[in-house]
């Protein structure tokens with residue numbers, strides 16, 4: 001990892017994350033003309049870099065939108081109103097997938113997953129068989145519960161049933177390996193502000209040949225998120241609408257940072273930080289929330305001890321240590337604590353965070369040892 005000046009606050013949340021200095025510098029440069037040669041070079045370079053991260057030869061389109069825009073684009077370009085789909089409701093983001101599909105008129109069969117668990121491929125197979133769905137929508141890394149699903153196994157079931165595979169990899173892509181081509185993923189959506197270490201504002205979508213075939217038939221309404229239009233523009237080195245040119249400059253910079261570290265090293269660092277975080281949290285006397293077989297490498301969810309007010313804890317950690325961690329969302333509010341270790345994050349950052357949590361837990365009436373937790377984290381990382 002490059003040495004960067006310490007940001008004013010250390011972001012240990014699952015997006016936005018800390019941004020490397022080279023990307024911050026790119027954001028501060030004068031914008032460039034988006035219909036010129038310089039932009040065409042930049043777009044080609046970013047697209048190629050994203051193809052490396054997505055592990056795909058498919059087209060990858062870059063949208064000026066947050067991750068949800070990329071997810072919506074994947075859905076509306078592959079489906080028509082009335083189409084039957086299966087959506088895996090693995091948490092807040094799985095629910096949103098189902099919601100987007102339903103809003104645009106799909107007939108959604110939901111597979112509900114207990115919070116903290118991953119979906120079993122058998123559940124997916126049964127739902128696909130029962131519904132005769134033409135597409136499967138699911139989350140790679142369910143950020144709301146700290147669970148990473150078995151994308152390869154789930155996609156294999158979908159392919160066996162002839163369903164298009166639509167994956168929300170907004171939080172995990174770039175931090176946890178995704179073999180888009182190797183696993184036969186048709187539409188994969190991601191976003192800029194997590195493992196890609198950028199501010200929010202860019203969405204990425206890869207589309208397979210089967211995805212483009214589906215796009216020809218898809219009748220869900222779309223204008224800004226028309227992927228065939230984006231593909232046609234890309235061939236000319238452009239985007240259909242005015243893109244966030246500075247974010248593309250910053251994307252080129254972060255891709256350089258990622259490739260300089262090496263993607264295998266990036267994945268290994270995330271896995272190591274996750275092991276360390278889990279060990280540290282357990283050493284603080286906290287219970288891990290996610291099924292250990294599916295615990296995420298980019299965000300660790302911890303069950304809140306009954307005596308601790310999670311809001312008070314996150315507030316104290318932020319105000320006294322300048323470290324941002326977060327609680328649960330929706331029905332998990334107050335029930336879990338989430339510590340992310342994604343993007344530009346080092347063991348030092350994590351140890352600082354663990355010590356801060358330990359200190360504030362103790363102040364709130366949960367005695368624990370910061371040093372024991374830091375030692376456990378270092379031992380496991």
Ligand code: PLP
Nearest residue numbers: 066067068093141143170171191
């Ligand atoms: N999907 C997942 C798995 C996410 O973690 C998030 C954001 O945290 C989103 C979708 C939504 O992305 P955005 O907030 O960038 O629209």
